[in-house]
Amino acid sequence: MREEPILVVRPSLPPLEEYIEELRPIWDSRWLTNAGPKSKQLAEQLKSHLKVDNVELFANGHLALELAISALGLKGEVITTPYTFASTTHAIVRSGLTPVFCDIKEDDYTIDVSKIESLITARTSAIIPVHVYGNVCDVAGIDAIARKHGLKVLYDAAHVFGVEVGGKGVGSFGDMSMFSFHATKVFNTVEGGAVTFGDPAYAAKFESLRQFGMDGQERVPLIGTNAKLTEVHAAMGICNLRHTDEQIAGRRRAVLRYRERLDGVRGIKLCKPAVGVKENYAYFPVVFDGYKLDRDEVLAKLNERGIYARKYFYPITSSFECYHGMFEIQETPVALRVSKRVLALPLYHDLAIEAVDEVCDTILGA
Numbered sequence: 001m002r003e004e005p006i007l008v009v010r011p012s013l014p015p016l017e018e019y020i021e022e023l024r025p026i027w028d029s030r031w032l033t034n035a036g037p038k039s040k041q042l043a044e045q046l047k048s049h050l051k052v053d054n055v056e057l058f059a060n061g062h063l064a065l066e067l068a069i070s071a072l073g074l075k076g077e078v079i080t081t082p083y084t085f086a087s088t089t090h091a092i093v094r095s096g097l098t099p100v101f102c103d104i105k106e107d108d109y110t111i112d113v114s115k116i117e118s119l120i121t122a123r124t125s126a127i128i129p130v131h132v133y134g135n136v137c138d139v140a141g142i143d144a145i146a147r148k149h150g151l152k153v154l155y156d157a158a159h160v161f162g163v164e165v166g167g168k169g170v171g172s173f174g175d176m177s178m179f180s181f182h183a184t185k186v187f188n189t190v191e192g193g194a195v196t197f198g199d200p201a202y203a204a205k206f207e208s209l210r211q212f213g214m215d216g217q218e219r220v221p222l223i224g225t226n227a228k229l230t231e232v233h234a235a236m237g238i239c240n241l242r243h244t245d246e247q248i249a250g251r252r253r254a255v256l257r258y259r260e261r262l263d264g265v266r267g268i269k270l271c272k273p274a275v276g277v278k279e280n281y282a283y284f285p286v287v288f289d290g291y292k293l294d295r296d297e298v299l300a301k302l303n304e305r306g307i308y309a310r311k312y313f314y315p316i317t318s319s320f321e322c323y324h325g326m327f328e329i330q331e332t333p334v335a336l337r338v339s340k341r342v343l344a345l346p347l348y349h350d351l352a353i354e355a356v357d358e359v360c361d362t363i364l365g366a
């Protein structure tokens with residue numbers, strides 16, 4: 001057992017002095033929330049960092065997703081995958097929509113575009129795919145189906161901060177994309193989130209939706225909620241954004257070492273680096289399929305040594321007890337199979353190469 005455990009994630013923090021400097025003007029002005037200068041500055045910086053046309057900030061990624069569904073006016077059924085965090089499916093169900101579960105691909109665990117069309121009915125209003133682990137969905141294939149059938153596309157982009165495809169920001173695909181700035185994500189504001197979108201007409205709607213649906217002091221045209229990002233959180237984002245690129249480089253070093261040690265081992269399946277994609281190395285999922293130990297045995301072995309990994313994602317959301325009896329559950333054999341065999345290994349920007357080696361030694365049984 002190690003003295004210090006190796007955790008599965010570790011939040012990035014800026015130097016404390018840097019954050020204090022960023023807080024000073026907030027103390028001076030006492031402008032703490034409600035679209036102050038810090039959140040305006042962060043939104044502007046993110047627009048260029050993420051290479052998108054429009055960014056709206058929210059208190060967290062989940063509320064951003066619910067408000068994106070609301071702004072898009074989605075109704076009826078939406079096609080999505082069950083191989084995701086609870087948030088994606090909960091946002092759909094909490095919005096009064098019916099999730100229709102599509103299976104995922106074997107290689108990168110994103111939505112299997114060849115299985116979408118057979119799930120479309122007269123009630124389908126949108127596709128909500130997930131760029132899972134930082135792997136980008138088949139955005140061109142999804143776009144073609146959406147155009148043909150007049151569907152909206154809303155990406156759960158919680159895992160793909162800073163990812164680019166052919167030089168384009170990943171948040172510029174589809175009608176909208178939701179990013180999460182939770183403490184454990186590649187870029188964080190402690191808690192926070194954003195929606196990126198092409199049509200500027202949505203900006204005013206988001207402003208209203210996250211501020212109780214109000215338009216000024218006396219008009220309330222929408223049934224909104226409270227989902228504002230505070231100035232204190234925006235200041236954290238401004239500081240963290242200065243360090244994100246170097247942190248992604250640190251993640252990359254760890255991932256390259258993992259790949260060096262684990263790639264090609266019989267019964268261990270890794271995601272391949274994507275061609276033409278600027279990656280963010282958000283997670284390192286490993287699927288144990290036909291390995292000498294099963295997933296749970298590997299996890300137990302790691303835990304014995306003080307190393308933490310996560311069954312991410314297990315179980316699939318379509319099996320959550322809270323949905324029992326609410327709607328039809330489509331079978332998604334690939335997602336089910338992967339969820340029973342996957343482990344996300346420890347990964348963060350300052351994870352030491354020696355720690356990566358220790359994780360790999362434990363898995364390989366040295």
Ligand SMILES: *Cc1c(COP(=O)(O)O)cnc(C)c1O
Pocket residue numbers: 060061062063084085087088130156158159179180181182192193
């Ligand atoms: C983190 C996450 C969310 C929710 O984001 P929060 O900012 O934690 O509310 C949604 N979807 C996925 C895939 C996530 O990983």
